Amino acid sequence: MSVIQVKNLFKVFGRNPSRVFPLIEKGMNKEEILAKTGCTIGVNDASFEVQKGETFVIMGLSGSGKSTLVRCLNRLISPTRGSVIVDDKDIMDLDQKNLNKLRSQKMSMVFQHFGLLPHKNVLNNVAFGLEIRGVEKNKRYELAEKAVKLVGLTGYEDSKTAELSGGMQQRVGLARALAADTDIILMDEAFSALDPLIRTNMQDELLELQAKMHKTIVFITHDLDEALKLGDRIAIMKDGFIEQIGTPEDILIAPASQYIRDFVENVDRSKVITAKTVMRKPEVIASHKDGPAQALRQMERSGLSTLFVVNENREFIGHVKIDDAIRLSKENKKKLDEIIIKDAYTSTPDTAIAEMIPAASETALPIPVISEDGHFEGIVTRASILAAMSSEGDNNES
Numbered sequence: 001m002s003v004i005q006v007k008n009l010f011k012v013f014g015r016n017p018s019r020v021f022p023l024i025e026k027g028m029n030k031e032e033i034l035a036k037t038g039c040t041i042g043v044n045d046a047s048f049e050v051q052k053g054e055t056f057v058i059m060g061l062s063g064s065g066k067s068t069l070v071r072c073l074n075r076l077i078s079p080t081r082g083s084v085i086v087d088d089k090d091i092m093d094l095d096q097k098n099l100n101k102l103r104s105q106k107m108s109m110v111f112q113h114f115g116l117l118p119h120k121n122v123l124n125n126v127a128f129g130l131e132i133r134g135v136e137k138n139k140r141y142e143l144a145e146k147a148v149k150l151v152g153l154t155g156y157e158d159s160k161t162a163e164l165s166g167g168m169q170q171r172v173g174l175a176r177a178l179a180a181d182t183d184i185i186l187m188d189e190a191f192s193a194l195d196p197l198i199r200t201n202m203q204d205e206l207l208e209l210q211a212k213m214h215k216t217i218v219f220i221t222h223d224l225d226e227a228l229k230l231g232d233r234i235a236i237m238k239d240g241f242i243e244q245i246g247t248p249e250d251i252l253i254a255p256a257s258q259y260i261r262d263f264v265e266n267v268d269r270s271k272v273i274t275a276k277t278v279m280r281k282p283e284v285i286a287s288h289k290d291g292p293a294q295a296l297r298q299m300e301r302s303g304l305s306t307l308f309v310v311n312e313n314r315e316f317i318g319h320v321k322i323d324d325a326i327r328l329s330k331e332n333k334k335k336l337d338e339i340i341i342k343d344a345y346t347s348t349p350d351t352a353i354a355e356m357i358p359a360a361s362e363t364a365l366p367i368p369v370i371s372e373d374g375h376f377e378g379i380v381t382r383a384s385i386l387a388a389m390s391s392e393g394d395n396n397e398s
């Protein structure tokens, strides 16, 4: 279910912005339009939807339009054209009162430079948004304390925010958004001012929090690694345009333009590409009801020395080796059960292929991919991992 829908959104800065549209239609670019009219295109025809519970990252270099776009979502910046629908309401139709309500109850925002009140202590900063909303005192401190705990700041409630490190100040900013308990959180370069190590910690914590809370997050960053790590989907912007929207894997595997291809060239693909993308259906599998003779016939026919075994619900049971099947068949045993090896390495569809590399190298066997409910989804081979890791596997002509 989409909670934010952005349709053909434009933001043009400067006087009389409407004169820019015929020039855009003529195909003039941002620089030409700036030279001719003095107007700057901040966002150029952006359209996308953000799904409930999704972390949607907007990524691009400095000046590409990310901040402008995210500020159009809560009308901190007024779009020149287009619409932003939040929960079925066009935010352009809201009066000031309802707009304030949207910002305090529906979409909170975490800023790069924290936006805290330096003379107030941590708890009061976190409770501040609730105070504005008129939440009764006991309740707002209860909610604020809960949020402080969530971001790991217990014990610092009485500290002045100005005395805290950058990382801790950003935790306060995040706690404030969490205390407000809005469904949507907009995060504008929220981790960009932090030292690398603290930044990585904050990213990990956001992922952990998000796994529990399932907020809808729009996260702005100029950092590709951060985008790939946090985003369920990523929109990459250039000169106000959205060049591509896709999952991290989509963007690495099928970059939509040369610009994106150049951008992602040096990314460690093995950390982003998952088993789901490289797996294929196993052509030959055995049923747990088969006997050793049947399994041996399957192996001979397909030239395999190992078979994966499933039950009648296609749940993965284990694998059977040819030597064991021969032994069992010589002993005239009827059931595979006693030679099924159950503790082989398996993967889930969401496992990054980087994690599978040691197992793939060690066993040289395909790795079974098992869904959460135990179903045998497919196999990943060493060759498919290697192919996915090299950009040779890309599906493009150039």
Ligand SMILES: Nc1ncnc2c1ncn2[C@@H]1O[C@H](COP(=O)(O)OP(=O)(O)OP(=O)(O)O)[C@@H](O)[C@H]1O
Pocket (backbone or CB within 6 Å): 013, 014, 040, 041, 042, 043, 060, 061, 062, 063, 064, 065, 066, 067, 068, 069, 222
């Ligand atoms: N108030 C403004 N008046 C005029 N031009 C503006 C204004 N705000 C932004 N712009 C221009 O709009 C374009 C997009 O800027 P924006 O700040 O959204 O980019 P960004 O991708 O967020 O960059 P950064 O990461 O540097 O903040 C830029 O060309 C910028 O110069």
